[in-house]
Amino acid sequence: MTAKRSILMLSWEYPPVLVGGLGRHVHALATALAAAGHDVTVATRYGLNPDGTPAALDETVDGVRIVRAPEDPPLFEFGSSTLMQWAMAFNHALTRAALYATRTQDFDVIHAHDWLVTHAAVTLKHHLGLPLVATIHSTEAGRHRGWLPDDTSKAIHSIEWWLTYEARRVLACSDHMRWEIDQLFDLPDSKTTIVPNGVDVxxxxxxxxxxxxxxxxxxxxxxxxxxxxxxxxxxxxxxxxxxxxxxxxxxxxxxxxxxxxxxxxxxxxxxxxxxxxxxxxxxxxxxxxxxxxxxxxxxxxxxxxxxxxxxxxxxxxxxxxxxxxxxxxxxxxxxxxxxxxxxxxxxxxxxxxxxxxxxxxxxxxxxxxxxxxxxxxxxxxFTWEPIAERTLAEYDRATREEQELEARLAAEELRIVIPDGNLLERSAR
Missing domain, CATH: 3.40.50.2000 (Glycogen Phosphorylase B;)
Structure with missing residues (x-):
């Protein structure tokens, strides 16, 4: 049985803000993990409830803590002409919201969903010293049938590459997506795992x-x-x-x-x-x-x-x-x-x-x-309980690989420091 984990998820959509399948995936996965006894916090963007009232900035729903990031000025519309500006502003706010969550919660792993949260995910990975897991739900090149038509698409593609590079484990929703991710971002086969979408029947x-x-x-x-x-x-x-x-x-x-x-x-x-x-x-x-x-x-x-x-x-x-x-x-x-x-x-x-x-x-x-x-x-x-278990296995693997890397780096540093210490000791004599 997997040990209890404390998970920080980053997603640009989460109820009540839903745009497509990504938000529903994150919501279902988060609630399934919480139901299995894990501590789950989702940092996401601010929005309105269906009745028009503001969603709470910090609340717990279905066992999941949700921390929402209100927009910073200047305000940008979420559209094709301002997408990069919107994303950069959103990531500043999302990073602060996630750091706010760390005041009362220590986390074991960060799970980022798609390129729109990359800057926050990488910042938190290095600031908190935690393993990063990334789910790539789609790619910019895939959406454009293998090519990048403009500067915005090229920028998105580069951010997607950066996220897969910084992540310890990369999750794909299908075999097709695993092949696409590996080819586009030149990833080793061992880094990418298939964890499918699911449905609450x-x-x-x-x-x-x-x-x-x-x-x-x-x-x-x-x-x-x-x-x-x-x-x-x-x-x-x-x-x-x-x-x-x-x-x-x-x-x-x-x-x-x-x-x-x-x-x-x-x-x-x-x-x-x-x-x-x-x-x-x-x-x-x-x-x-x-x-x-x-x-x-x-x-x-x-x-x-x-x-x-x-x-x-x-x-x-x-x-x-x-x-x-x-x-x-x-x-x-x-x-x-x-x-x-x-x-x-x-x-x-x-x-x-x-x-x-x-x-x-x-x-x-x-x-x-x-x-x-x-x-x-x-x-x-395709039910969520086994999908959550597969995701937890990837958290465990990311943590283990991170620890192994730290041990190797510590050993390398030791081999470098010892000769320097000897030289200093000899010079002191």
Whole structure:
């Protein structure tokens, strides 16, 4: 059994501030570690609760202490044109928030999530003398299909490299991401370990009457749902292009797009140009219990990602009971197996996507079979308790490797100091 640990996590998103799957991952991992008896503190950014009230700067929720960093002036918008300025300002505030937490808590390990907390993570590693573990949830080069289009992307890439260099252990959510990280940052195989995303099955289990109420909003036709950040690499543009191909075979078809992001206006314009306003519905960001209810109501969940390190929301859809159609890309391809745990299609190909959607919507026996097989897979491989145990094993390994390095350095220093001491002794005589 792993000894009790005191863990300092750094994340740029954590409830109530959620942007994508990273925040949900950190929240689920932190609460699973706390439930296992470990002391977990998450340093993160300040935000508002769903009711508009300010979130507490220091509170304990579900056994996890949360220390939030309010923004420093000057204030920067979180957007593509000011991303680096925002990140630098955020890291100053995050470092102070984490150091505040150290006044009342000694930590064993630091766990940083993605490049947006790198400067704080490295500062705390050296200031506190603690081993650093880093989870890389995605990469800038991966998001841009292997190239870095501008100075901001090049800067992000360099910060990602720095984080993997400074970390004692690097965690990747899939075999695809492990390969990508190792190739991009030239890491030794022994430094990177796969620790997948997971899902809280109970949190995504929805009562039939709740599902029926949501389903009623979208009429009697088939309901296809997408949920995720609206960015180019998620492939929502391909889903919209697939709608006219299958709409004639499925009267009353509704495509619900839940999420927000920088690609949203382009997607809305695409819907207007293709005159699909009656079929395609944008809901904005969906969170809390509303997300499981929406997923449970779907006849099919679509995940047409062109780039996908893992695809955590696909697990959430499966847990809610929705059969999944997903692009055969990245980490998705490792658990959405065609005609076993879902249906797959060629990434970036609306015709292939339309064929998979049509098959899922017209073959109820197939839909039920993949739904059942996928649910079994989630319970066997992707619950948070074993994922937390795997993460703890990496904390232990990072601590052990740090101690071994310190011992070697101490031995090297001793070998250097002894001759100098002899010389000083001889000169004194």
């Amino acid at each position: 109970d949190a995504f289990t929805v009562e039939p009457e709740e599902t029926a109420r949501v389903r009623h909003r979208y009429g009697d036709g088939p309901l296809v749902v997408f949920a995720g950040r609206l960015v180019y690499e998620k492939g929502v543009q391909d889903l919209i292009d697939a709608v006219p191909i299958i709409a004639g075979r499925h009267p009353g078809l509704s495509i619900v797009i839940a999420g927000e992001g920088p690609h949203e206006e382009q997607l809305r314009d695409q819907v207007r140009r293709r005159r699909l306003d009656e079929s395609v519905i944008f809901t904005g960001f969906v969170n809390g219990r509303d997300l499981p209810r929406l997923l449970a109501a779907a006849d099919c969940f679509a995940m047409p990602s062109r780039y996908e390190p893992f695809g955590m929301v696909a697990l959430e859809a499966i847990a809610a009971g929705a059969p999944v159609v997903a692009a055969h890309s990245g980490g998705l391809a490792e658990f959405i197996i065609d005609r076993q745990t879902g249906l797959t299609h060629i990434p970036g190909d609306p015709d292939s996507l339309a064929m998979a959607l049509d098959t899922m919507l017209t073959d109820p026996e197939l839909a039920e079979n993949v739904r059942s097989s996928a649910a079994d897979m989630v319970r066997e491989r």
